Amino acid sequence: MSVASDLRFDAVDLIGRTGSHRHVERTVAAGAPESDAVAMTVPEGGELFVEAELESVVEGIYVHGTVTARLQGECSRCLDPVEQDVVARVDELFLYPEKVKAADREDSVLLEGDEVDLGPLVRDGLAMEAEERPLCREDCPGLCPQCGFRMEDDPEHGHDVTDPRFAALEGFFDAGEER
Numbered sequence: 001m002s003v004a005s006d007l008r009f010d011a012v013d014l015i016g017r018t019g020s021h022r023h024v025e026r027t028v029a030a031g032a033p034e035s036d037a038v039a040m041t042v043p044e045g046g047e048l049f050v051e052a053e054l055e056s057v058v059e060g061i062y063v064h065g066t067v068t069a070r071l072q073g074e075c076s077r078c079l080d081p082v083e084q085d086v087v088a089r090v091d092e093l094f095l096y097p098e099k100v101k102a103a104d105r106e107d108s109v110l111l112e113g114d115e116v117d118l119g120p121l122v123r124d125g126l127a128m129e130a131e132e133r134p135l136c137r138e139d140c141p142g143l144c145p146q147c148g149f150r151m152e153d154d155p156e157h158g159h160d161v162t163d164p165r166f167a168a169l170e171g172f173f174d175a176g177e178e179r
Helices: 102-107 119-129 164-178
Strands: 008-010 021-029 047-056 060-074 081-095 115-117
Touching (some): 081 119
Antiparallel strands (some): 021 047, 060 081
8 A cells, every 4th residue: 555755744843842742734645556465545646634743752753643544445255346434543653863772773663854754654554444355245245156257146146066076976867867
């Protein structure tokens, strides 16, 4: 799921000013999806609304808020289009690089210059809130496993399938009826 690159917020007025904070809101357009492996995604050009609070703390800049978006995908049973409105939390501490030991840098989110980049947080938050197996409706019958026929169009659709282990016996019983 790709998100817009303009989710960077300037925090220069907060750096080193412990206790100060700022409310930010921004509506941005989503970029092209990064991969087709995700079931639900914000379509390219779709809107993301971010509302967050940036707070200066001793260790860095603490960001908390929400992102609101409309996700689109396919029903996991019948492949019909599905939409889902999502509100995801973002909650992260962007640490000052000089406050983090070299051994801990890999597991920490660092402040990049004087900006906080909410892009990865927004992407992860939306992915966590998205339906893993979206359905167009709870009782969706899906597709026929034999031929791919849409079961909603004909609920009585079916196939006579003979277990291959008994295929030889099928001819035996048919021959007995002709006598």
